[in-house]
Amino acid sequence: MEKKKLTGIVGSSRRLGNAEIVAKAIGEGLGEGWDLSLIRLPHLRIQPCKGCYACLQPGMSCNLQDDMAWLLDRLCEADALVVAVPDYILGPVGMVKMLTDRALQALARGTALWKKRTVVALTLGREEYRGYADTALIAQVAGLGLDVVGTECFYGTHPGEAAIAVDFQEKIDHLAGALLGDERASVEYGNRCPRCLSDLFRTHPQGLECAVCKSLAERKDDGSLHFFFFHPEFSEEGQIEHINWLQMKKAEYPHLKNRLKAVQSSYQGGTWLSPPQAQTG
Ligand SMILES: Cc1cc2nc3c(=O)[nH]c(=O)nc-3n(C[C@H](O)[C@H](O)[C@H](O)COP(=O)(O)O)c2cc1C
Structure with a gap:
């Protein structure tokens, strides 16, 4: 029988860091019938959304040339997803938001992502510095149109440290269960x-x-x-x-x-500061 596809989005640059290990452990938790593929988010070229709404027009697509469309294809072809991302300065790493800001173009693919079971894992050093990271991460992943069915926080500072926590396997089992919808999913939040x-x-x-x-x-x-x-x-x-x-x-x-142009014309110009070779406002 053909195996199902679990795709892991890893939001950390650290090789064999906590987010990567969590994604791999969840892959193992799904059992033999699943194959895990991983995407390292910081290795993708994702440009900021220009706010042109071109992607909302029938027959048109985003005109930024980067890895976003490729990534959406990978999300669409997955049977389930795990998004594992570290907490940086009280929030999830910024690239996740960059991704979500580009989510309107996903609408051109219809509702393909809406029923895609997804679990969200935050890796972080200390509970005291969790900030808004886990909730922001869940909201940003859901903002891509994905169906977030479970979440956990994994604590550890050094790469791999999260996996030696006493409750590591329990949390992995919960997230694997949430993806499969089995009895391991029944955690009261x-x-x-x-x-x-x-x-x-x-x-x-x-x-x-x-x-x-x-x-x-x-x-x-x-x-x-x-x-x-x-x-x-x-x-x-x-x-x-x-x-x-x-x-x-x-x-x-x-x-x-025309009315808006008239408003804009009274706010033209301004003193814009830019680094060398960058375009000005
Ligand atoms: C720039 C930076 C900022 C961080 N900010 C926080 C933070 O605000 N709260 C926290 O608990 N941990 C913070 N950490 C620690 C990481 O979230 C933690 O080490 C996590 O396990 C890293 O996951 P990784 O191994 O997948 O990269 C920060 C780490 C870095 C490098």
Whole structure:
């Protein structure tokens, strides 16, 4: 029987670092029926999105020449994905956001990524410096259109150190189980939004509001969170609506162009500082 494809996106430059080891351990946890391929994110050429919305127009594609389209092809052909990324200065390494900023072009591939089971692993040195990294990483991976079904944080500073933690295998089993949907997946997150897995909340008159998907929770006397509202914008229908809204905004532009040009003309110029040979603003 043909093996299924697990693709691991490794967000660290460190060879045999914690993120690489986590991705490989999850591959092993899936068992014989799976093949793991790895992509080292920092080795890709991913340019910043230019904000031109060309990729939203029917028949048009992103005109930046880099590895983004290649990467999207690899994501589409995978049966499941693991994204393992280190925490740098309280957030996930910046290249993940660079990738997600280019995600609108994935829409041209339809909903191919929407049901792609994906687990997200953050590697980090210390809980005290976790910051917003795990939630940002989950949101950025989901922003690519992938279905994030599980997450864990792996602690260790030196390359390989995460794998000698006592709970390493338990976390690997959880993520492998989440990808396969087997009994190992049944971990109670407790303090995370059940829809988007964020653990960042804003205060709200009715309790706590998920900082990512705006679901609402009340805190019970025992400290647990009871979620009672899920914002329709972040349902599958809501996301389709949002794509339609973006396309409407793109279509609206020619009608507003002259008015907006008049506004822009009063803000022309400026003193722009650039390094040698770089283009100015
Ligand atoms: C530039 C830099 C910034 C870091 N910032 C943090 C941080 O804010 N919080 C944290 O817990 N660990 C931080 N770390 C530690 C790494 O997240 C940790 O060593 C992780 O296991 C590295 O994963 P890797 O082996 O896959 O590269 C930082 C490491 C580097 C190199």
